[in-house]
Every structure is written in structure tokens, then in C-alpha cells.
Amino acid sequence: MIRQLPKAELHLHLEGTLEPETILKLADRNRIRLPYADVDDLASRYDFNDLQSFLDLYYANIATLQTPEDFAEMTSAYLARAVVAGVRHAEVFLDPQAHTSRGVPLEVVLDGVGSVLAASQRRFGVSTGLIVSILRDHSAESAMSTLDAVLASGVAVLGIGLDSAEVGHPPSKFVDVFAKARAEGLHTVAHAGEEGPPSYVWEALDLLKVERIDHGIRSLEDDELVRRLADEQIPLTVCPLSNVRLRVVPDISQHPLPTMLERGLLVTVNSDDPAYFGGYVDDSYEALGLPAETLHTLAANSIRASFLSDAQKSALL
Ligand code: HPA
Numbered sequence: 001m002i003r004q005l006p007k008a009e010l011h012l013h014l015e016g017t018l019e020p021e022t023i024l025k026l027a028d029r030n031r032i033r034l035p036y037a038d039v040d041d042l043a044s045r046y047d048f049n050d051l052q053s054f055l056d057l058y059y060a061n062i063a064t065l066q067t068p069e070d071f072a073e074m075t076s077a078y079l080a081r082a083v084v085a086g087v088r089h090a091e092v093f094l095d096p097q098a099h100t101s102r103g104v105p106l107e108v109v110l111d112g113v114g115s116v117l118a119a120s121q122r123r124f125g126v127s128t129g130l131i132v133s134i135l136r137d138h139s140a141e142s143a144m145s146t147l148d149a150v151l152a153s154g155v156a157v158l159g160i161g162l163d164s165a166e167v168g169h170p171p172s173k174f175v176d177v178f179a180k181a182r183a184e185g186l187h188t189v190a191h192a193g194e195e196g197p198p199s200y201v202w203e204a205l206d207l208l209k210v211e212r213i214d215h216g217i218r219s220l221e222d223d224e225l226v227r228r229l230a231d232e233q234i235p236l237t238v239c240p241l242s243n244v245r246l247r248v249v250p251d252i253s254q255h256p257l258p259t260m261l262e263r264g265l266l267v268t269v270n271s272d273d274p275a276y277f278g279g280y281v282d283d284s285y286e287a288l289g290l291p292a293e294t295l296h297t298l299a300a301n302s303i304r305a306s307f308l309s310d311a312q313k314s315a316l317l
């Protein structure tokens with residue numbers, strides 16, 4: 001039933017879809033030395049204590065991506081799996097700085113990903129948008145030059161986001177970058193309130209003027225913030241399997257998503273980094289163990305919370 005529900009995926013890091021087998025295949029093809037004996041050895045390391053312990057592995061594995069074909073294959077494999085999950089529209093994150101900072105040219109990254117996204121409606125029946133994510137643990141200058149280079153590349157970009165290590169890197173660091181992105185007509189989102197405090201969610205709203213909050217589950221600690229998010233129906237892209245695997249919540253049965261719905265928040269379900277966190281978006285809906293009616297609401301929310309036009313949303317609802 002879950003796979004039949006038309007849904008949008010709004011919080012998905014393309015680099016987080018690299019399965020262990022793919023990582024080893026790419027390493028072999030590109031002659032990159034990785035410190036893993038085999039697939040089982042690599043898979044055994046997917047046991048995380050927090051966001052940083054995950055990011056360390058995520059960035060290490062990204063080093064296997066070298067050519068436009070590598071980026072294209074990663075993107076195609078995700079879309080092929082997303083179709084099975086019932087995804088009809090995907091707004092996907094990409095971390096350009098994770099590649100340019102290790103010497104891979106931006107054009108290589110954008111050509112590979114962009115060519116597959118551009119053909120996605122025709123090949124997979126999934127409409128797509130690209131959200132370029134800024135690494136918040138890099139400098140504001142690096143963020144600005146990344147934005148400038150992406151805008152100059154001519155590749156179709158839907159929006160700008162903010163990800164990587166949250167605590168110690170508040171949204172306020174990137175006010176100028178987000179102001180420029182907005183002036184250039186990009187949509188805006190930011191990870192906030194995953195490991196960081198509710199004040200980071202306030203900053204993302206008031207300083208970066210984002211249209212959606214990625215994660216946002218720590219907003220529940222601040223009643224005034226919950227009221228604001230509910231009154232303005234600001235979407236939250238929640239990732240239940242990620243929250244469990246990164247120990248933001250103790251286990252799936254204690255996930256606050258039902259409480260968030262009860263409090264009137266516009267909640268959506270997403271997979272974040274499915275190859276690392278134990279499942280794709282259909283698995284994420286399934287794991288919540290919620291009644292069919294609630295699953296329908298969550299799927300409809302995902303379409304409403306997307307950046308599609310009203311006419312496009314109506315066609316999917
Ligand atoms: N949180 C923050 N940054 C990230 C994540 C995440 O879950 N995945 C990839 N970059």
C-alpha cells in the first residue's frame with residue numbers, strides 16, 4: 001500500500017544513496033584505495049554514534065566518485081529505486097564542496113548529476129529538482145564562491161540548502177549566501193534542529209528566510225517555535241530512520257513524528273541517506289507503524305510541501 005501512494009521525496013542526499021557494493025565497484029574502477037577488506041567489512045562500519053561519526057564515513061566514501069559517469073550512475077540508481085517506492089517527484093540534495101574540495105571539477109559533478117535529472121521525467125516518470133547544499137562546517141567564503149560557480153554553470157538549480165556538521169555552525173554564518181540565492185530566484189531550505197538547538201531553527205527562518213526546515217525535530221523543545229511553524233505551515237522534512245541511526249531518538253517506537261502531526265505541523269517523511277540508514281523512503285514510512293490514514297496524510301503533505309506549482313501538485317494529489 002505504501003508504495004502505491006504518490007509521494008515526493010524532499011530530503012535526500014544523492015551521495016547518501018551510494019550502496020556499499022557501489023562504493024567498492026567505483027573504488028576498483030577509479031583505482032582509489034579504501035581501508036575496507038570487502039563489502040561486509042564496509043557494511044559493518046555503518047554503526048553510528050552521532051551525526052559526525054556518520055559524516056566521517058560519508059565523506060570518506062565520496063572519494064570514489066571521480067567522473068561524470070560515476071555521478072550519473074549514482075543518480076540513475078537512486079531514481080530507479082525511488083520509482084519502486086512510489087516517488088513521483090524528488091527534490092534532491094547535492095554537496096558540490098565535498099567534491100571540489102578534493103579536486104573534482106564542479107562541471108564533472110554537475111554534468112553527471114544534471115544530465116540524469118534532466119532526463120528523469122522521461123526515463124523514470126519522476127520529476128526532479130536539484131538543491132545545492134552548502135557545507136556549513138566550511139567557510140562562508142567557500143559557500144559564496146560555490147553558489148557563484150553553480151549559478152555560472154548554467155545547470156538547472158531549484159534551490160539552495162545547508163547541511164553537514166550542525167552544532168557550532170549556526171545559520172547566521174550564511175546570511176549573505178542565502179540572501180544572494182534568494183535574489184537569484186532560488187528556493188531555500190536548511191538543515192536545522194537535527195542535533196542543533198531550536199535557536200538554529202529560528203535563525204534559519206528569520207535570517208535565512210528558508211521555506212522549509214530539514215529535520216527540525218528539536219523544534220518540539222520550544223512551544224513558541226512550534227506555534228510559529230504550525231501557524232505558517234512551514235514544512236519539516238523529517239527522516240525517521242536517520243534519527244534512529246544517528247541516535248537523535250532512542251528507537252523508532254519513540255519517534256516524535258506522531259506528536260508533530262498532532263501539534264499541527266506540516267510533516268513529511270524522507271530517507272536522508274538511505275544507503276547508510278537502513279532504508280529508502282518507502283521503508284521509512286513503513287517503519288513508523290502508523291495507520292493507513294496517517295500514511296495518506298504524510299504522502300499528501302510531501303506533495304504539498306514540494307516546490308511544484310499548484311497545478312503540478314493537483315495532478316499528483
Ligand atoms: N545531516 C547533515 N548533513 C548531512 C546529512 C545529514 O543527515 N547527510 C549528508 N549530509
Ligand code: ZN
Binds near residue numbers: 163214272
Ligand atoms: Zn539530511
